[in-house]
Structures are given as structure tokens and as C-alpha cells.
Amino acid sequence: MSSLHLWLMSERPASRRQAALGRAYAGWRNFARNRLALLGLVIVLALVVIAALAPWIAPYAPDVGDLMTTRLLPPSSAHLFGTDDQGRDILSRLLHGSRITLFVVTLVALLAAPIGLLVGTLAGYCGGWVDAALMRVTDIFLAFPRLILALAFVAALGPGIENAVLAIAITSWPPYARIARAETLTIRQADFISAVQLIGASPWRIVLRHIMPLCLPSVIVRVTLDMAGIILTAAGLGFLGLGAQPPMPEWGAMIAAGRAYVLDQWWVAAGPGLAIFIVSLAFNLLGDGLRDALDPKGSP
Amino acid sequence: MRFQKARLKGAARFAFSVALTYLGLLAVTFFIGRVVPVDPVLAITGDRATEEQMARVRTELGLDQPLLTQFCVYLGKVAQGDFGNSVLTSNPVLEDIRRVFPATLELATVGIIIGVLMGVPLGVWAAVRRGRFADQLVRVMGLVGYSVPIFWLGLMGLVLFYAKLGWVSGPGRIDIAFEYSVTPVTGLMLVDTAIAGEWAAFRSALSHLALPGLLLGYFSLAYISRMTRSFMLKELGQEYIVAARAKGISEARIIWRHALRNAAVPLVTVIALSYAGLLEGSVLTETVFAWPGLGQYITNSLQNADMNAVLGGTLVVGSIFIALNLLSDLLYRSLDPRTR
Numbered sequence: 001m002s003s004l005h006l007w008l009m010s011e012r013p014a015s016r017r018q019a020a021l022g023r024a025y026a027g028w029r030n031f032a033r034n035r036l037a038l039l040g041l042v043i044v045l046a047l048v049v050i051a052a053l054a055p056w057i058a059p060y061a062p063d064v065g066d067l068m069t070t071r072l073l074p075p076s077s078a079h080l081f082g083t084d085d086q087g088r089d090i091l092s093r094l095l096h097g098s099r100i101t102l103f104v105v106t107l108v109a110l111l112a113a114p115i116g117l118l119v120g121t122l123a124g125y126c127g128g129w130v131d132a133a134l135m136r137v138t139d140i141f142l143a144f145p146r147l148i149l150a151l152a153f154v155a156a157l158g159p160g161i162e163n164a165v166l167a168i169a170i171t172s173w174p175p176y177a178r179i180a181r182a183e184t185l186t187i188r189q190a191d192f193i194s195a196v197q198l199i200g201a202s203p204w205r206i207v208l209r210h211i212m213p214l215c216l217p218s219v220i221v222r223v224t225l226d227m228a229g230i231i232l233t234a235a236g237l238g239f240l241g242l243g244a245q246p247p248m249p250e251w252g253a254m255i256a257a258g259r260a261y262v263l264d265q266w267w268v269a270a271g272p273g274l275a276i277f278i279v280s281l282a283f284n285l286l287g288d289g290l291r292d293a294l295d296p297k298g299s300p
Numbered sequence: 301m302r303f304q305k306a307r308l309k310g311a312a313r314f315a316f317s318v319a320l321t322y323l324g325l326l327a328v329t330f331f332i333g334r335v336v337p338v339d340p341v342l343a344i345t346g347d348r349a350t351e352e353q354m355a356r357v358r359t360e361l362g363l364d365q366p367l368l369t370q371f372c373v374y375l376g377k378v379a380q381g382d383f384g385n386s387v388l389t390s391n392p393v394l395e396d397i398r399r400v401f402p403a404t405l406e407l408a409t410v411g412i413i414i415g416v417l418m419g420v421p422l423g424v425w426a427a428v429r430r431g432r433f434a435d436q437l438v439r440v441m442g443l444v445g446y447s448v449p450i451f452w453l454g455l456m457g458l459v460l461f462y463a464k465l466g467w468v469s470g471p472g473r474i475d476i477a478f479e480y481s482v483t484p485v486t487g488l489m490l491v492d493t494a495i496a497g498e499w500a501a502f503r504s505a506l507s508h509l510a511l512p513g514l515l516l517g518y519f520s521l522a523y524i525s526r527m528t529r530s531f532m533l534k535e536l537g538q539e540y541i542v543a544a545r546a547k548g549i550s551e552a553r554i555i556w557r558h559a560l561r562n563a564a565v566p567l568v569t570v571i572a573l574s575y576a577g578l579l580e581g582s583v584l585t586e587t588v589f590a591w592p593g594l595g596q597y598i599t600n601s602l603q604n605a606d607m608n609a610v611l612g613g614t615l616v617v618g619s620i621f622i623a624l625n626l627l628s629d630l631l632y633r634s635l636d637p638r639t640r
Contacts, residue, residue, distance in 0.1 A: 139317070140324030143625055145580040145617050148598070149328070152614045155602045156332045228447055235449050236584050240599055255452050259588075262455050263463045273452030281447035 030293040037289020043282035051098040060089035062096040063247045072265045082267035084257060086247075090271045093249035097272070100250045101279060104165055104234045109223050111169035116176020117219055121207050123177070124184025135181065141174040147233060154242045161250070164243040168233050172226060176219050183215040217294050225287035228280035235276050251276050318626055325618045329611045330374050334367075383612035388604050393612035396597060401616070402487025403473060404586070404593030407512055408578040414517025415524050415578075416571055420560075422521065423528025427536060428555060438525055445522025450515065450581060454588035457511050469507040471590035478504055512589045519581065520574040527570040531563035538562075565636045572628035576621045 009026065013019035032038055050057065060079075065071070065087025073083040081090035123134040153167035154160075187193065188211070196206055237243035238252025246253060251272040258269030349357075358364050362373055377383075383393035426438035461467045469475065473489050474482070478501040485492050490509065493502040535541065536559050544554050579594075586595035594613060601609035 136317075136320060137324070140321050143321050143618075143622055144325065144328070145576070145614075145621050147580050147583060148614050148617045151583065151598065151602060152329070152332050152610055155605070155607065155610050232447075232449055236451065239449075239451050239584065240587065241603060252449070255449070255455070259455060262459055266456070266459045269452065269455050273449055273456065276452065277444075277448045280449075281443060284443055284447050 027293055031289055034289040034292060036285045037292070040282040040285030040287075040289060043278065044286055047098050047102065047279055047282070050095055051102045054095045054099055058089075058092035058095045060092040062088065062093045062249050064088065072261065072268070074265070075267055081271040082265070084254070084268045085261060090254075090268065093254060094251070094271055094275050097249040097251045097254065097275070098279075100161065100244055100248060101231060101234070101276075104161070104168075105227055105230055107165045108169045108172065108230050108234075109227070111165070112173040113176055113219055113223050115169075116173040117180050117212055117215060119173070120177035120180025120182075121184045121211050121215060124181040125188055125203065125207050125211060131181075134177070138174045138177045141171070142178075144171065146171040147236065150233060150237065151240070151242065154237060159242045159245060161244040161248070164234055164237045167237075168230055172230065175222060175226070179218050179222055180212075180215045183218055184211055187211055187214050221287060221291045221294055224283060224290055227283035227287065231276060231280045231283070314629070318622065321622055322619070325615065325622065326375060326378060327371070329615050329618070330371055332614075333607060333611050334370075378615065383615065384608035386601065386609040386612075387606045388601060388609065393609050396609065397594060397612060397616055399487075400592060400594050400597045402484075402593075403489075403591060404579060404582045404595060406488045406490065407509065407516060407585070407591060407593060408575065408582060410509060410513035411516025411578045412520055412571070412575045414514060415520025415574060418517070419521040419524030420528050420567070423525040424532055424555060424560060426525065426529040427532035430533065435529075438529065442522040442526045445519055450519060451584040451588045454512065454515055454585055457515060458588070461511060468511045469504065471508075471588075473505060473508050473591060474501065475504045475508075512585050512591060516578050516581065516585060520578055523574050523577075524567075524570060528563065528567060531566055532559055535559040535562045565632060568631045568635060569628040572624045572631070576624040579620055580617055 007018065008022045010018065010022060013022055054062075065083060067087045070079070070083045070087040070089075072085055072087075073079055075082045079089050079091065081094065083089055084093070119134050119138065123131040123138075149171050150164075150167040153170060154163050157163040157166065193206065193210060196210055201210075234243055235250075235252030235255070238250045239256045241253070241256060244250030244253050246257070254272035255269045255276075258265070258267075258272070262269050362370055365373070381394050383397075385391065386393050386396055389396055422438050422441070426435045429435050458470065462470045474493075478493075478498070482489070482492050482496065482498065482501055485495055489505040490502065493499075493505055532555075536555075541554060541559060544558050545551075549558075582591075582593055583595035583598055585591065586593045587599050590596070594616065598610060598613040598617075600606075601613065
């Protein structure tokens with residue numbers, strides 16, 4: 001164990017692989033020192049596992065209930081989170097709902113982060129009028145109210161989980177563009193960029209192969225920090241009936257369904273809200289930890 | 301002289317960027333209005349109309365014109381305050397918004413006052429006690445505020461404080477008994493009842509406002525306290541603080557007069573932005589509390605595919621965002637001597 005530790009922490013790595021592994025190991029040690037961040041990571045990993053295994057670990061079917069006998073039952077040992085107005089087991093629905101949450105979060109990240117990266121690196125590398133124009137567009141999008149804009153987009157596109165994802169992605173790329181541009185501006189002056197320019201690499205190659213990978217860490221940190229916001233926005237859209245449609249077990253929509261019974265059967269709305277809270281808290285903790293580990297002086 | 305010129309140039313550039321942002325907002329709302337899959341012609345004529353009828357309506361609406369012409373017509377209409385009529389209420393959208401906006405304004409203002417009055421001291425406290433219990437406490441409060449869905453917290457608050465404990469009143473702005481006895485002057489329930497001297501109605505309004513107001517206050521508190529903490533830490537690490545300590549000035553005076561005053565400059569931007577955020581966040585809060593404000597107006601219109609009203613509401617909220625951004629920028633310039 002300690003020889004592995006020494007090998008990883010070596011000042012003079014003998015190979016590229018050792019250097020890369022050593023850097024990852026140092027980063028991990030830095031990150032793991034933060035207990036709360038570790039907790040966040042554990043919860044997020046648990047979410048992934050639950051989403052993968054939902055059909056096998058859920059005690060009941062998520063979308064069919066027994067209207068005769070199991071309607072609006074309070075939490076008990078048979079139904080840990082109670083049952084809803086359709087007689088469905090809320091815990092089972094929550095477990096299946098984790099798939100939707102992961103789907104939304106992953107898709108928004110995959111849509112918004114590349115757009116932001118591309119806009120930011122292009123603006124930073126090209127400079128001049130390209131920079132001015134792209135940053136103007138970014139600023140315009142930044143000045144918008146995000147939730148309301150997402151609402152209007154979904155209203156125009158029609159309700160549904162895919163449209164909700166699209167609307168959230170459209171409104172969440174500008175901060176990534178800002179970050180990527182700032183990083184690019186510092187990298188652009190580096191000697192190795194001049195070197196690849198001299199070799200004759202095309203601007204596209206420089207931006208895609210040499211600049212973007214270096215911008216990635218700070219964008220990833222920002223995306224992780226934004227995950228909570230994305231989850232909350234998606235849940236908000238679901239709550240307003242604009243996101244996932246019933247009978248999909250989306251957590252926000254489940255709260256909306258429980259709203260009618262909230263004064264007497266509070267558990268119908270309580271469970272899904274708790275799930276949203278725990279998951280977005282986990283992403284916040286994880287994001288904070290990543291930021292501190294990657295950039296110790298940038299933390300407030 | 302050169303100084304003056306530079307300032308004028310800065311102001312011109314600033315005005316230009318504001319105008320451009322606003323144009324962008326209009327372009328986006330126009331675009332959203334255009335990509336609606338529901339055909340506006342079909343919505344008016346119904347699906348049994350003949351080809352000629354539909355063509356005539358299309359001409360009347362100007363939908364046969366090129367996009368750019370349509371956009372210019374749209375700009376002209378918005379400039380005159382004409383957002384079209386709401387399908388739902390059949391009133392002009394602007395009139396509707398004028399009627400519902402004070403409710404949202406009242407709620408958001410109460411929220412931001414609570415947020416500032418509690419968030420700033422908490423942030424200062426956390427910064428002074430960095431790494432100790434108080435710091436952790438404020439951090440946890442902030443994290444919870446960032447992570448909890450506001451509409452869910454509102455619902456649970458209603459269950460606990462209204463249904464179970466009976467400390468506050470339920471949904472709505474005021475008890476039905478007072479609903480029609482208050483003459484709207486400003487549209488702000490607390491102000492109107494106070495002007496009329498109807499103290500029973502005032503208490504009822506306050507009791508209805510308490511829960512959503514505290515809720516929004518908590519959400520702005522989470523953001524404001526976190527930012528205050530980080531600004532304060534930056535100031536407390538400066539050399540002028542060391543100098544002040546060396547002079548023997550009391551710690552309280554150093555914190556509240558020297559450090560906070562400098563931290564207040566960037567804080568103004570944070571407060572303006574969270575005020576704007578509260579106006580936006582009202583969409584979800586108002587739905588939970590049946591608060592008859594702009595947020596509920598927008599969601600109601602959304603659910604009835606009333607696009608004129610939705611886009612009008614979006615435009616109003618967007619304009620407030622831009623205006624608050626502008627205001628915070630101007631305040632920043634006037635408060636921070638270095639930007640002059």
C-alpha cells in the first residue's frame with residue numbers, strides 16, 4: 001500500500017502513465033479530505049446505482065396501483081413512503097423517478113456544456129469581432145430570467161420531458177461560455193500554443209485538441225455546481241405540469257399530484273420533495289468539493 | 301476634459317449594450333411566439349374554415365409578410381405597450397399585468413427585506429468566525445436553501461404552520477371577509493389596508509403574507525449570506541484592516557464600519573440580482589400559495605396556451621431583470637470611487 005502511495009506520489013515519474021495516475025491520485029487525496037464532498041459523491045453514485053437497478057429493487061410496480069385497497073395509505077412497513085391517490089407505492093415511484101432525474105441532468109449537461117465550451121473557446125481564441133459578437137450574445141442570454149424563459153420555451157414547444165430538457169439547456173450554456181473564454185484567454189498566450197501554430201496546426205485543431213481539454217476541468221466544476229439548479233428547474237417545470245407527463249414518476253410532477261391532498265395526506269408530496277432535496281444537496285456538496293480540490297484559492 | 305470624454309464614451313457604450321440586450325430579449329420572445337406548433341390562424345378560424353378564410357386571417361395577422369417585417373411590426377407594437385389581448389381574460393395583456401403585478405411586487409419586496417436584514421449580518425458573522433461553528437451553521441443554511449425545491453418547502457410549510465399549528469393563514473392574499481372591503485390604491489395589500497386604517501384587514505393580510513414572505517426571504521438569505529461572507533473575507537484580509545487594528549480601533553467598528561462598507565459595493569449587485577430572482581421565483585411560490593400575482597398569471601396562461609399573455613409576462617419579467625442589472629451597475633459605479 002505504502003509503496004503504491006510512494007510510486008504515485010513520486011517527484012520523478014518514470015512514465016507518462018505514472019505521472020497521470022499520480023496527478024489523479026493527488027487530486028483524489030485533495031478531494032477526499034473534504035468529508036462533505038465525499039458524502040455528496042456517495043449519494044450521487046447511489047443515485048446512479050438505484051437508477052440502474054430500479055426495476056429490481058423497487059418493491060412494487062411504479063405505474064399501477066390497487067385502487068380498491070391501497071389508496072392514500074400513510075407510511076408503514078409495507079409502504080415505507082405511503083401510497084398515492086392511484087394506490088401506487090411512492091417508494092417504488094421514487095426509485096424509478098431517479099432514472100428521469102439522471103436522464104434530465106445528463107442530457108442538459110451533454111447539450112449545454114459543449115455549446116458553452118465551443119462558444120467560449122472560439123471567442124477567446126479568435127478575439128476581435130468574433131469575440132465581441134459571441135460575448136454579446138452570451139451577455140444577452142445571461143441577462144434573461146432563466147426559469148421564465150424556459151417556461152416560455154416549453155409553452156411554445158409543448159409540454160414534455162424532452163422539451164423541458166431542451167429549454168433548460170438553451171438557457172444554461174452562457175456561464176460555461178464565460179468560463180471557457182476566460183480560460184482560453186490565459187492559455188492562448190502559452191508557448192505550446194505558439195509551437196503548434198508553428199507546426200502548422202489549423203485554428204480548429206488548436207481549439208478542439210489543445211485549448212478545449214484544458215478548459216474542461218473548470219467547466220466540469222461549474223456544471224456540477226449547476227446540476228442542483230438544473231434538477232430544481234426540471235422539478236419546477238414538472239410541478240407546473242410542463243415537464244414529464246403523468247404517469248411518469250417524475251419527482252416534480254409527483255409533488256404536483258400530491259398537492260391536492262397535502263393538508264390531509266402530506267406524505268404524497270413529502271417523499272418526492274425530500275428526494276429532490278437530497279439529490280441536489282449531494283450535487284452541491286460534490287461541486288463545492290471539486291472546486292476546492294481543483295482550485296484551492298478560488299473558493300470563497 | 302479627456303476624463304469627461306472617456307466617461308461619456310463609457311455611458312454611450314453602456315446605453316448601447318442595454319439597448320442591444322433588450323433587442324435580444326424581444327427577438328427571443330418573438331422567436332418563441334413564432335415557433336409555437338399551434339397555428340395561430342387555426343386558433344382563430346377553427347378547423348372548419350375554408351382556404352380563403354384562413355388566407356384572409358393570415359393576411360390580417362400579417363403572417364404572410366417576411367419575418368423581418370413581422371419583427372419590426374412586433375417591435376412597434378411593444379413600444380406602444382401593445383402586447384395583444386389575452387385569450388383567457390379577453391383584456392389587453394398589459395392591463396392584466398398591471399392589475400396582478402403589485403401582488404408580486406409586495407411579496408418579493410417583503411422577501412428581499414427579510415433576506416437583506418438577516419442575510420447580511422449572518423454573512424458577516426460567518427466571515428468573522430471563519431471555520432468555527434457559526435460559519436458551518438451559515439454554510440449549512442445556505443446549502444439547504446440552494447438545494448431545496450421552493451414549491452415543496454412552501455407546501456410543507458402550509459401543512460405545518462397553517463394546517464397543523466394554525467400560526468398563519470392559508471393560501472391567498474387576505475381573508476375572504478375583507479376581500480372586497482379594501483379599496484385598491486397602490487395594489488399593495490399591506491399599504492392599502494394601513495391607509496384605510498382597517499387594522500383587522502391589515503393583520504389578515506400580514507398573516508397571509510408571512511409564510512410566502514419568509515420563504516422567499518430564506519431563499520434570498522441563502523445567496524446573500526454566502527456572498528456577504530466571501531466579500532467580507534476578502535476585505536478582512538486587506539492591509540487597511542491591519543492598519544486599523546494597529547491604530548487600536550475597536551473590532552466592532554472595524555467589522556461594521558470599515559470592512560462592511562467596502563464589502564457593500566459588490567453586495568449591491570448581489571442584492572439587486574436576488575431581488576430579480578425573487579420576482580422570477582414567484583412563478584412557483586405563487587402557484588403554491590394561490591397568490592394572485594404575475595407568476596400565477598403566467599402559469600395560468602401557460603396551462604391554457606394563451607401565448608400573448610405568456611410572452612407579455614416574459615417580456616415584463618425580462619425588462620425588470622435588465623432594469624435591475626442596469627440599476628446595480630449604476631449603483632456600483634456611484635458607490636465605488638475607483639470606477640469613476
